[in-house]
Amino acid sequence: MASTRDWLLADSPTTRLQAFAGRFYRLTLGLLSNPLTVVGLIIITVLIVTALAADWIAPYSAIRQDLSNRLMAPGWDHLMGTDALGRDIFSRVVYGSQITLTIVGLVAVIAAPLGLVIGAVSGYFGGWVDRVLMGITDIFLSMPKLILALAFVAALGPGINNAIIAIAVTTWPAYARIARAETLTFRNSEFISAVQLQGASPLRIIVMHILPLCTSSMIIRVTLDMAGIILTAAGLGFLGLGAQPPLPEWGAMIATGRDFILNQWWVATMPGLAIVVVSLGFCFLGDGLRDVLDPKQGEKH
The missing domain is CATH 1.10.287 (Helix Hairpins)
Structure with a gap:
């Protein structure tokens, strides 16, 4: 700090x-x-490069059907096999990285700043402002994220845009709590008092001084939450409430492959492995960021 x-x-x-x-x-x-952090960086870098260069990496179309080659086992022609409609699973996983990266990025852009501002305002002003904002935050925190996201998607309707909104709405409370706790630690510190004596408005103090001081903790939490965001998005896709067919969303791909899990295991396993690997990458990176940005917190873990 x-x-x-x-x-x-x-x-x-x-x-x-x-x-x-x-x-x-x-x-x-x-x-x-940190070796594990390096592994996480490599995984996230591969994810980003794959999403950006999907058109050059994927050997086939993600949505084009070829029933003559349906349910083919992994081989040289189809590295991860094909699904029930003859679509190349490797190509669908590659293009699915774009959807995953979009969901993760937009949820982080929406939820983190929203929670950061609410927590900073709550911690700085205190009193009835703190009670109202934290009361709303506690209401959201009292319900499981996936159940709450399902409720929002059911109300808004299935689709990737509504799924992003639903996940963001269920994610911001944790960031608000962290920002409030950080704000309370230095709200009455000397450098904040000095800025107040210079005539700075509460808005300027919050934007120019408090929010930047909360950034480190927020970056750590957002990175660690990426795995949960990916799993929530996959859960919505698995239930048919996320990205709609024929979009190659990893959770939806698992749902279509569950009927073939015993004989054609690759249909559901390959997108499942993609979810696991990317989630681990974000976890490794988040742990490394925590150790570097907040060494005391890292020692506790």
Whole structure:
């Protein structure tokens, strides 16, 4: 926290840039010193590259059917086999990475800033503002995420856009709680008091000073939550409430392959492995970020 505060209070843009560069360099060295974190970085990098270059990586169309080649076992022509409609599973997994990355990215962009702002406002003002905002937060936290997401999707209707909204709505409360706890630790600190004496408005204090100080904890939590977001999205897809056919969403692919799990195991196993590997990648990366950005918290685990 001290390094972040020093960066905020730096006298000039050049000093701030130097402080940021030094911190980024230390963060990179810390991440690369952990083997599991390196594995996580590799997995996430492969996911991003696969999603961006899906048109060049996938050998077949993700939606084109070929009934003459249905339920073929993995081989040279079809690395992961084919499904009940003759579609190449490897190509569908590759294109499915785009959907997974889109869901993860949009949920993080929507839920994290929303929770961050609500938690910071609640912690800074306290009183009735804190009671109202945290009361709403506790209502969301009292219900299981998947059940709540199912309720929202059932109300909004099936589809990938509604699934993203539903997952984001169920994810932000945890971020609000973290931001509130962080805000309470330095709300009455000397540097905040100094900014207040200079006549800064509450809006400026929250945006320019409190929110940046909560960023490290938020990055850690968001990265660790990515695995849960992927599993929730896959669960919605498995139940037919996420991405709709013929989109190659991994959860929906597992649902279509469950009827062949005993004889044609690859139809459901391959997208399932993709979910497991990507989830582990985010978990490894999140653990590494926690150890580097918050060493004391990392020691507790």
